[in-house]
């Protein structure tokens with residue numbers, strides 16, 4: 575199954591003669607990447623996210639790839655005849671969990687977001703902030719391969735906003751692709767692999783901010799592969815440096831937050847790469863000061 579989601583020459587307009595909201599869009603979303611979409615109000619950001627989440631179809635062009643996808647919409651329907659826990663348990667079972675496992679996972683996530691006290695409150699009685707937490711939990715519960723977040727931080731309290739940032743970083747390190755829109759320019763600052771601006775129905779890659787390497791500790795991984803063999807693409811994207819001291823032996827350095835992603839890419843390659851050693855690198859002065 576193709577886990578990269580791809581938009582090829584995609585256009586979307588509403589109504590036969592409506593203006594093109596998006597046109598000629600080319601975008602690939604590989605596993606483990608974090609992509610920010612920005613742009614002024616009404617330019618088509620939510621429309622793009624709905625196409626990526628595949629809950630809307632393009633008027634022209636092609637969307638391909640079938641990652642397991644979860645989506646937090648800009649407006650989450652709250653008038654549902656469930657309690658928060660009942661709703662999340664139901665969704666968990668839809669995603670293949672047993673009922674007890676779905677209830678456990680829902681309670682754990684609600685607790686992480688400080689919403690456990692409202693687990694048994696009917697959805698229709700939840701405050702805006704609490705129902706937003708349920709919207710976020712329903713998406714994280716699905717353990718998606720692609721997570722699409724449309725203003726998901728809006729309405730959350732400070733602790734929950736920080737928790738969602740942590741969850742996004744955790745998920746991308748584990749191989750989930752995340753595409754998000756948020757009105758706060760500081761959201762996940764420095765973390766996105768790419769930022770695109772929706773402008774004049776097109777998508778411009780922002781190049782004024784060079785991609786920053788994630789700060790913090792690093793891990794050095796020595797692997798052996800076929801002589802002259804190419805590192806898997808997901809591994810190449812995760813590493814900050816790679817050298818081949820002897821033919822077929824590669825020393826890779828990766829931010830610790832991306833080490834799971836790197837190891838998974840190497841071990842699931844066909845044929846798999848042999849992992850010789852994994853070492854945490856001594857912290858430099860920069861990482862020391864962050865502890």
Ligand SMILES: Nc1ncnc2c1ncn2[C@@H]1O[C@H](COP(=O)(O)OP(=O)(O)OP(=O)(O)O)[C@@H](O)[C@H]1O
Pocket residue numbers: 588595613614615616617618619620621622648
């Ligand atoms: N279902 C729809 N039917 C008709 N027009 C629509 C529909 N959905 C979106 N549009 C139009 O498409 C344009 C882009 O809307 P969209 O919600 O994608 O913008 P946005 O950039 O997400 O805006 P905001 O920042 O305000 O959320 C708007 O002109 C909007 O009116």
